[in-house]
Structures are given as structure tokens and as C-alpha cells.
Amino acid sequence: MMTPLLSRCLRALSACAVAVALAFAPALGHAAGDFPNKPLRFVVPYPPGGPLDLMARVLAEKVGAEFGQTVVVENRAGAGGNIGAGVVAKSPADGYTLVMGAVATHAINPWLYASLPYDPIRDFSPITLVAAVPNVLVINREFADANGIATVGDLLAYGKSHPGRLNYASGGNGSAGHLAGELLRARGGLDAVHVPYQGAAPAQLALLSGQADIMFDNLAAAAPLIRDGKVKALAVTTLARSSLLKDVPTIDESGVKGFDLGTWFGVFAPGGTPLPVVERLNQAYVKALNLPDVRERLLIMGSDTRPGSADDFKAFVAGEMEKYREVVKLSGASIN
Incomplete structure (x- = not known):
């Protein structure tokens, strides 16, 4: 049986809970309903000028116009x-600081x-996927012509008949290009030596000059x-073909089943x-991404x-x- 004293205590606690809820409700509603009421900060974790930065x-321009606020x-x-x-x-979880994260x-x-310096799941609230861009397996044009390599199958066959002869360039240990190469070695039997460069641009130059195959x-x-015909595309790395390279098969189509990296x-x-802020941001970015001129720019970028x-x-x-837990382990790459 409930005593009078216990009953009074429970009523008092209930009243306190209601008071606290009422006190915080206007603040929470204000945070969500008036968002955003100041400029936003959009961090790009890469140097200026790259596709992701552009x-x-x-998007900053389009979303800024939608919000009536500057997106820096x-x-x-x-x-x-x-x-x-x-x-x-490590920024305040108020929606005013965002990052263009990537694979x-x-x-x-x-x-x-x-x-x-972060936990990729716990420390972030995902807003929306912007774009998916296939990687493409390309070969030095002169090397391909001289050795009759026109397909992934031709490449794998050449590697087997010329052990230790092939090499593949990448933007560095652990880069997407490195991981794709190691996956093709493991699943397709590619016989090729990895040559890491300090970034994708010098790796590309090595390919064009013939230093890399x-x-x-x-x-x-x-x-x-x-x-421009400077390199030859053998295959794209995703399960679906690219709308920009409709005639270029996927690696999966080329016989290496389940190959899907992008x-x-x-x-x-x-x-x-807060969820209402996440939803507001999602609506604004999705609206921007569906604009015809934005879609056209992404398509030009191969996205x-x-x-x-x-x-x-x-x-x-x-x-x-x-997916990448397996791929990184397979590559043996690590950075201290």
C-alpha cells in the first residue's frame, strides 16, 4: 500500500519532470524550427580544386540559397x-558544421x-549520399597496342605469361587504386607489382609516360x-556500368565475379x-542534388x-x- 508520504513524493517528482520538459521544449523547438539562423560551415577534408571540393x-551555393544563409x-x-x-x-552537434566525407x-x-581522431559511426550523423563514382582500370595505350591487350582477360593472361613484368601505379599505400589492384590480384590472379606514388596525379603521369603499365x-x-585516346579503359570497378562509359564493361562482367569498388x-x-535538424539538412541537400544543373555538373565529373x-x-x-574491412586486410596496407 502506498503511504501518504510516498504519494506526495511521487506527485512532486512528476511535477518536476513536467516542469523540466516544458522548460526545454521551447529551446528544442526553437533549435529545429528556426534552423538555420546563421551561416553554416562546410568542411572539405581535401585540398582545393579536386572533384569533391568543386x-x-x-552544393554550398545551392543550399545557401535555399536556407537564406551563407554556407562557407x-x-x-x-x-x-x-x-x-x-x-x-568534435564540433557542436547543432547542424552548423558539416563535412563532405568520402569512402x-x-x-x-x-x-x-x-x-x-574520430569514430566513423558514433561521431557523425549521416545527411545524404551525394554521388558514387566508379574507378576505372586503364592501361597505357602504347603498351596495350604492343601486347594486344584489349580486355581484362587479356591483361590477366599477359600477367600469367609474363610473371613479374606488369606493374600498376596508385596514389599511395591504402589508396582506392591500391586496394582495387590488390583485390584484382586476389580474386582475378593478376600478376602485377604495386608502385605507389605521392598522390593520384603523379601516378597518372607515370601511366602516361609508360613508367607504369x-x-x-x-x-x-x-x-x-x-x-582523347591517351589511355585505354579496360573495365569499371563497380557492378553497374557507367553512363559515361557505356561500352566499357565492369570487372564483374569480365569474369572476376563480385568485384565492386568505387x-x-x-x-x-x-x-x-537533433533529428529535425538532420531532416532539414537532408531536404535541402537532396533538393540541391536534384537540380538539373547540379546533376549535369556531376555527370560531367563522372558521377x-x-x-x-x-x-x-x-x-x-x-x-x-x-566491405573495406576485408579489402584493406587483403591488401596488407597500414598506416601508423
Whole structure:
């Protein structure tokens, strides 16, 4: 039986709980309903001028117009994207600081680096996937012509008949190009030596000069070279063909089943950002990504627009993390 004293205590606690809820409700409603009421900061964890940076600036302009607020793009490069991502992970979870995360920062680096300044799941609230860009296996044109290599099958056969002869360039240990090369070695039997460079640009130059035989390059960077006939495209690395290279098969189609690696990037807020703010940001970025001129710019870059819900993006990132756990382990790459 409840005593009078216990009854009074319970009533008092209930009254306190209601008072606290009423006190915080206006603040929470204000934070969500008036968002945004000041400029936003959009961190790009890579140097200026790259495809990801250019896309961030296009979106900043469109989203800024939608919000009636300035969206300031800030480049915070270093450590494979970890520095910029770490800055945002430690920012207030109010939706005013965002990052253009990528496959490296949220799927590869967690398994590649001995330590990270952030947790890729706990420290971020996914907003939307922006785009997915296939990588493409390209070969030095003169080398291909001289050795009759026109397909992935031809390449694998050449490697087997010329052990130790082939080499493939990449932008460095643990880069997307390195991981793709190691996956093809493991699943397709590619006999090739990895030659890491200090970035994708010098690796591309090595391919063009004939110092390197093949390379897994980002489609956005490789497309002009393919179009001008400077390199030959053998296959794209995703399960679906690219709309920019409709005649180029996938590696999966070429006989190496289940080969599915690509570059992607998307918008993240700090972990714990209120759901109404996440939804507001998602609506604004999805609207911007569906604009015809934005879609056209992405297509020119070799990207397929992939906006969707925050929950869809969250599930996508989790799946990519699991995929790259295996791929990074397979490569043997690590960075202390």
C-alpha cells in the first residue's frame, strides 16, 4: 500500500519532470524550427580544386540559397582526410558544421590507420549520399597496342605469361587504386607489382609516360584521357556500368565475379545532431542534388547523383565499412 508520504513524493517528482520538459521544449523547438539562423560551415577534408571540393562548392551555393544563409566551404586537408573529418566530429552537434566525407574517411581509413581522431559511426550523423563514382582500370595505350591487350582477360593472361613484368601505379599505400589492384590480384590472379606514388596525379603521369603499365583511376580524372585516346579503359570497378562509359564493361562482367569498388562522397553532421535538424539538412541537400544543373555538373565529373534519406545513407556507410574491412586486410596496407 502506498503511504501518504510516498504519494506526495511521487506527485512532486512528476511535477518536476513536467516542469523540466516544458522548460526545454521551447529551446528544442526553437533549435529545429528556426534552423538555420546563421551561416553554416562546410568542411572539405581535401585540398582545393579536386572533384569533391568543386562539388562541395556547388552544393554550398545551392543550399545557401535555399536556407537564406551563407554556407562557407573550408578546406582542412591532411592525413587522408582524417584531419578535416576529425574537426567536424568534435564540433557542436547543432547542424552548423558539416563535412563532405568520402569512402576514405568513413570506410577505408578506419581499417587503414592505426588510430583515428574520430569514430566513423558514433561521431557523425549521416545527411545524404551525394554521388558514387566508379574507378576505372586503364592501361597505357602504347603498351596495350604492343601486347594486344584489349580486355581484362587479356591483361590477366599477359600477367600469367609474363610473371613479374606488369606493374600498376596508385596514389599511395591504402589508396582506392591500391586496394582495387590488390583485390584484382586476389580474386582475378593478376600478376602485377604495386608502385605507389605521392598522390593520384603523379601516378597518372607515370601511366602516361609508360613508367607504369596500368592504374585504377577515378573516372572523373580518367575520362578526359580516355576520351582523347591517351589511355585505354579496360573495365569499371563497380557492378553497374557507367553512363559515361557505356561500352566499357565492369570487372564483374569480365569474369572476376563480385568485384565492386568505387569512390563515393556524402554530407555528414556531427554525431548527436537533433533529428529535425538532420531532416532539414537532408531536404535541402537532396533538393540541391536534384537540380538539373547540379546533376549535369556531376555527370560531367563522372558521377551519378545518389541523394536519398539520412537512414539510407547511414545503412550504406555501415555496409561500406564492412566491405573495406576485408579489402584493406587483403591488401596488407597500414598506416601508423
